[in-house]
Amino acid sequence: METNGVRLTPEGARAALADTEHVRASAAAVSATPWPTWFFVTLTLYIAALPIVYGGMTADSDWLLPRPAWMGIMLATTAVYGALFAVAARAWRDKTGVALRFDVLPKRATVPLAVGLPVLLVGAAFAFRATGRPVWLIAASLISAAASVGFHLAFVRLHRKTA
Known part of the structure; x- marks a missing residue:
């Protein structure tokens, strides 16, 4: 096969494939770079607050705040979190030219987190409603x-390993 008048040898083809694989690995490493620290802190605070807010929303009677206040807190924190996520994603894309990606993370870590975290967050609220003991919410908040x-x-370690 000829390309631009140059005959490609098997060794040249292998070298081109190796270069392509190197570029793919570099792009994956760049897109696996950790979140900005400010967004990591925001995400952690948001996830830690969710069990308590869910508990307030699902309590039999008004617990600490009226139920509509808990709904307002949930809507407001979710809106702020969504806006900050968009800012973090855009800043990362502008800085690196690569969109934030989750598909480069190992499935053995993301699948249990994607399944377990919602169960933990919602389950604690139901346990609180059933028992009336806020220890469920506090434990879920700390675990989250x-x-x-x-x-x-783990994200940082993955980035260091691939970089």
């Missing part, structure tokens, strides 16, 4: 914050 920190540290 620890999961966020652990996931961020």
Whole structure:
């Protein structure tokens, strides 16, 4: 096969494929770079607050605040989080030229987190409603914050390993 009048040898083809693989690995490493620190802190605080807000929303009677106040807090924090996520994603894309990606993360870490975290967040609210003991909410909040920190540290380690 000829390309621009130059005959491609098997060795040249292998070298071109290796270069392509190197570019692909570099792009994956760049897109796996950790979140900005400010967004990591925002995400951790948001995840830590969710069990308590869910608990307030699902309580049998008004708990600490009236139920409509809990709904307002949930809507406001979710809106702020969504806006900050968009800012972080745009800043990252402007800085690197690569969109934030989750598909480069190992499935053995993301799948349990994607399944377990919602179960933890919502389950704690139901346990609180059933027992009336806020210890469920506090425990879920602390576990969620620890999961966020652990996931961020794994993200950082992944980036260092691929960079």
